[in-house]
Amino acid sequence: MIENILGRIKKMDRKFTQLAMISVFLFVLMTALRGDRFLRPANIDSMLFQLVEPGLFAMCIAIAYLSKGIDLSIVTIANLVGIVNGILLRRTVLPDGSNATAMLLACLAVSVLIGLLCGLLNGVLIAKVGIFPILATLGTQNVFMGIGMILTRGRAEGNFPKALLEFGNAHVGGVPLLTILFLVMFAALCAVVHKTPYGLKLQWMGSNSKASWYSGVDNVKVTLTTYMISGLMAGLCGMVIMARSNSAKADYGVSYVFQALLTCVLGGISPLGGRGKVYNVLLSLIALQILGTGFNMLRVSPLIRDSIFGFLLVISILLDYIAEKRRAEILNRRAVNKNETDPAGQ
Amino acid sequence: MKDERLKKLLLKKEFLSVVMIVLFSAVFGAVNPAFFTVVNLYDLLKVCSYPAIFACGVMIVLINGGVDFSFLWVGMFSAYSASKLFSILQAQHGFTAPLILIYAVCVLIGAILGSFNATFVSGFKVPVFITTLSSANIFMGIMFQFIGSEYIFPEQMPARMIAFSNTVFLKTASGVGLHVSVAVAAAVMVLVHFIMKYTLMGRSVYALGGDIAATERIGFNLNRVRLFVYMLAGGIGGLAGGIGVSNIQVANPYDFQGREMTIIAAVVIGGARITGGSGSVAGVALGVLLTNILSQNLVLIGVPPEYNKFVFGLLIIFAAAVQAVQEKFERERR
Numbered sequence: 278m279i280e281n282i283l284g285r286i287k288k289m290d291r292k293f294t295q296l297a298m299i300s301v302f303l304f305v306l307m308t309a310l311r312g313d314r315f316l317r318p319a320n321i322d323s324m325l326f327q328l329v330e331p332g333l334f335a336m337c338i339a340i341a342y343l344s345k346g347i348d349l350s351i352v353t354i355a356n357l358v359g360i361v362n363g364i365l366l367r368r369t370v371l372p373d374g375s376n377a378t379a380m381l382l383a384c385l386a387v388s389v390l391i392g393l394l395c396g397l398l399n400g401v402l403i404a405k406v407g408i409f410p411i412l413a414t415l416g417t418q419n420v421f422m423g424i425g426m427i428l429t430r431g432r433a434e435g436n437f438p439k440a441l442l443e444f445g446n447a448h449v450g451g452v453p454l455l456t457i458l459f460l461v462m463f464a465a466l467c468a469v470v471h472k473t474p475y476g477l478k479l480q481w482m483g484s485n486s487k488a489s490w491y492s493g494v495d496n497v498k499v500t501l502t503t504y505m506i507s508g509l510m511a512g513l514c515g516m517v518i519m520a521r522s523n524s525a526k527a528d529y530g531v532s533y534v535f536q537a538l539l540t541c542v543l544g545g546i547s548p549l550g551g552r553g554k555v556y557n558v559l560l561s562l563i564a565l566q567i568l569g570t571g572f573n574m575l576r577v578s579p580l581i582r583d584s585i586f587g588f589l590l591v592i593s594i595l596l597d598y599i600a601e602k603r604r605a606e607i608l609n610r611r612a613v614n615k616n617e618t619d620p621a622g623q
Numbered sequence: 624m625k626d627e628r629l630k631k632l633l634l635k636k637e638f639l640s641v642v643m644i645v646l647f648s649a650v651f652g653a654v655n656p657a658f659f660t661v662v663n664l665y666d667l668l669k670v671c672s673y674p675a676i677f678a679c680g681v682m683i684v685l686i687n688g689g690v691d692f693s694f695l696w697v698g699m700f701s702a703y704s705a706s707k708l709f710s711i712l713q714a715q716h717g718f719t720a721p722l723i724l725i726y727a728v729c730v731l732i733g734a735i736l737g738s739f740n741a742t743f744v745s746g747f748k749v750p751v752f753i754t755t756l757s758s759a760n761i762f763m764g765i766m767f768q769f770i771g772s773e774y775i776f777p778e779q780m781p782a783r784m785i786a787f788s789n790t791v792f793l794k795t796a797s798g799v800g801l802h803v804s805v806a807v808a809a810a811v812m813v814l815v816h817f818i819m820k821y822t823l824m825g826r827s828v829y830a831l832g833g834d835i836a837a838t839e840r841i842g843f844n845l846n847r848v849r850l851f852v853y854m855l856a857g858g859i860g861g862l863a864g865g866i867g868v869s870n871i872q873v874a875n876p877y878d879f880q881g882r883e884m885t886i887i888a889a890v891v892i893g894g895a896r897i898t899g900g901s902g903s904v905a906g907v908a909l910g911v912l913l914t915n916i917l918s919q920n921l922v923l924i925g926v927p928p929e930y931n932k933f934v935f936g937l938l939i940i941f942a943a944a945v946q947a948v949q950e951k952f953e954r955e956r957r
């Protein structure tokens with residue numbers, strides 16, 4: 278029985294087990310250190326809430342990484358969405374709030390539209406013009422933030438309708454609605470990347486774009502789709518930020534990009550393209566969330582926290598590198614042994 | 624024949640920034656004649672001085688094939704540690720450190736931090752920007768935890784640094800002078816140009832950025848080249864930090880925060896290829912000049928400051944697009 282389970286775990290993705298063990302370890306550690314506060318329902322609830330924004334951004338980065346690219350513009354897309362929606366709501370919602378729900382649905386449509394358009398711009402610059410992803414999205418990051426600044430003159434949009442805030446705070450069966458929606462989107466992204474033809478093409482293109490082109494993959498189309506999906510998720514995240522913080526600002530949450538890059542690398546998505554399983558990102562997200570909450574409770578300053586995250590990243594890269602090297606050595610030794618024994622056997 | 628020469632000029636990486644600088648200067652000067660005054664020129668050059676030194680370090684790493692995100696924290700770490708060390712020595716032991724010593728310590732600390740970067744980068748097969756992003760966070764945390772996070776005000780700063788920051792030369796009749804940091808920046812640029820162009824190590828940096836496998840087969844020790852690259856870039860970053868701090872006369876640990884992208888963008892606009900193997904000091908100088916002309920002078924012609932980001936973003940995209948097209952042409956010519 279136990280052997281059976283162990284065997285099954287061994288068969289599974291190595292990264293998955295590793296991350297699951299780290300998450301469980303951190304959870305137990307925090308329970309042991311500050312169990313009284315850590316396990317309180319209010320804390321668990323706020324942790325589930327806090328998962329959503331970095332989670333959505335990490336999804337954007339994950340899909341960009343798989344295509345051997347990067348998307349630095351995600352946070353500014355989200356902020357732009359928030360600002361445009363904020364202006365729209367301020368102009369159109371009646372004082373008594375009777376048309377708020379309809380306008381919020383319109384906002385959702387606007388978010389999707391802006392997200393897709395921004396993503397399309399990124400995609401065109403990368404796939405058609407041929408600019409490197411890091412440069413193209415650095416440029417669009419400034420452009421999107423600039424548009425936000427021009428629209429707001431650097432001030433914040435806020436005071437959104439009550440319906441939006443109620444939606445943001447809603448719970449279904451004790452779990453925050455936003456978290457559930459995030460998990461649904463996450464599952465959808467996993468399915469898209471690992472179960473659809475597009476996902477397969479994405480991974481091919483990420484690992485070797487020349488080979489994928491010669492085998493008939495339309496690299497331009499795949500790149501466009503990738504950045505549009507990334508933009509779409511960033512746009513929806515803009516709605517989430519509106520609902521959660523009741524404000525929208527052109528330079529909100531710039532450090533989310535670093536966090537998302539970190540989450541994906543820890544989750545085993547290779548920035549060199551093509552390799553990695555999207556579901557692992559959820560685990561690394563959970564591990565980082567537990568760690569972040571833990572640091573908060575232990576009163577570690579945010580700057581030190583970022584520094585420890587930096588250490589973590591380097592250590593995880595180091596461990597991956599050692600594991601990879603050892604695996605290569607074992608394979609090598611096997612090959613050598615085979616070559617030595619085979620002729621003798623003949 | 625003439626056509627061929629024109630094509631060559633158009634394909635030159637630095638050509639674009641020259642054209643844009645001339646164009647923007649003409650427009651700014653036409654709208655507001657104050658643009659073409661010596662005071663404005665001197666101001667512009669002073670603002671450009673320490674970012675230009677930083678940009679030289681960024682360029683070296685970029686040529687080697689990677690985007691360095693840690694340079695500002697390397698600079699701040701070195702400058703802040705040196706200022707703190709010498710301000711304590713000055714206050715408690717009455718030791719007024721000579722300027723050379725202060726900047727030598729900055730360069731040394733920067734080079735040591737750079738060697739950490741080199742270890743990370745040559746050890747792992749991960750993009751440089753990820754390793755340097757995490758090392759930036761590590762440097763920042765170490766600085767705040769173990770060295771300090773409070774401001775060092777002018778009255779506590781090493782006296783020679785303050786005296787240095789008040790030095791000007793090439794005074795005009797009205798008594799306005801060019802800030803001394805511009806001379807330092809120029810010296811660093813000449814030095815880096817010389818190293819990159821005329822030494823074997825410098826050429827090997829270009830080679831490594833162009834083709835790793837070929838460089839290894841020729842017989843270069845890749846790890847040694849990388850160590851050289853990151854230590855040189857780190858040392859330059861340390862010096863830039865020192866100059867930056869003395870320019871402002873206050874060691875404020877948060878001062879450079881969030882300006883990485885502006886400097887990286889300036890280097891790229893100046894024609895350095897983001898995948899490595901190409902880039903020049905002249906291009907860097909032009910790129911820094913161009914970005915600062917824009918950010919400093921849009922206000923002069925009546926554009927509200929909130930347009931800065933937008934224009935800057937457009938500039939990056941435009942420059943990158945032109946580069947991409949140039950490279951396409953080059954590939955077709957071969």
